[in-house]
Amino acid sequence: MIVFIEPDGRRREVGARVGISLMEVAKQHGVAGIVAQCGGACACATCHVYIERGWLDRLDPPEDMELGMLESAFEPGLGSRLSCQIPVTAALDGLEVRVPPRQG
């Protein structure tokens, strides 16, 4: 299960299949605020999310491309990641992710 906190504060607890990306989970469930225009190619920075405190170090660190993209995302901050670059694993059960008010 993954918890998405939508821009209006609504909590969405959704089931997630291991192996797909966090972005795909969000799109499948119609989570508000995740655009993901490029479909996961790390080319648009419109699937930006904030990983909630305590979860960040359980993820593989971002690669340079992702870091470069995030630099100009909307209000990047601590916990900023591109959700298309995070594969869902069993260890992420319960992960909390906040969606920014806008993308780009």
Add this chain to the structure above:
Amino acid sequence: MVIIGGGQAGAQAVDSLRREGFQGRLVLVSEETELPYQRPPLSKKFLSGELTTERLWFRHQGFYDEHRAELLLGAKAARIDRVGRRVWLADGRDCAYDRLLLCLGATSRRLSCGGAELEGVHYLRGLTDAIRLKEAIRPGARVVIVGGGYIGLETAATCRKLGCEVTVLEMGDRIMNRVVAPRVSEYFTAEHAAHGVSIVCAARVAALEGGSSVERVVCEDGSVYAADLVVVGVGAVPETRLASDAGLACENGIVVDECCRTSDPAIFAAGDCTNHPSPHYGRRLRLESVDNAFEQAKAAAQNMRGHAVVHDRIPWFWSDQFDNKLLIVGLSFGFDRLVLRGDPATRSFSVCYLSGHELLAVEAVNHAKDYMAARKLIAERVPLDPEKVRDPAIALKDAI
């Protein structure tokens, strides 16, 4: 509301119309039998087997049910009756519309030389093309790719990864010659060579030959390339037949205004099929671009509901070849200076197109920062100092 075409634009329009609060009947007509899906991975992660069909879908069936979007899949729109405001399908059914959105896309330009109809000659546009190609690829197969553009080169990289022997035949003097600067072509030529792809430029295909199936490609200069399969990627032509048959203005695409309106006020168009004005660049464009399809469909959806949202985006594109990501933003028409930032030998650099102090376009190779910075600098016409642009130690966003 009726939407014809289930590609990026059509799928986005469904989403946007409902998000904007449209409550009435919403029908999407698509010739394809699959749920609307993403095309960019077809030459990359789908062909390589990393992504299944399901993972290409924009939305699952549940989304369309929940949003009361009627999907007429495998349904070909045959004719538009503009007076009766009705779309006639090839199977005899019809749908009435108040507003119609045409998202007809583009189709692969076909080879017209001898042998073009042989078995083993592939195009790559839709899922059925990709499935057919995927099934034909075998390790060790000799694959000849006609056309050194995005599709050709991405397919070349994927086929090579799958163990094929790959030759790319490009008609021009360098690969991607219509879309990137010479330095970028040079870089990708070297990357392909390093991975064992053979690229031949100034190669004009004269004929495809073989028995029932293609066996070789013959060029005008007499050179011959043995082939088990041929993939043709020589560009696309906008799909306009339905529109032109209905008497809508078409010229290199369906002609629309900045609000995505065709010459009929009840009919809108979005995506690759449109010839649309770009207020930013002050010229008409016809783009093959995910972003354009997405954003134009969003604008069209609002305008179909009576708004007048102007579609004015800085175009952007990307291409993945081997482990390289090429990111392009902007259009270089009218540039007077080309500036290289960084050293291609580091595998991360960009090429900036300037007109005076204005940044027009950037091609970034494995360089997300320059690309992302450029998106803002171009859109806001931030005046830059070309000397600072040249210095990779200065962040592009600070080259003012």
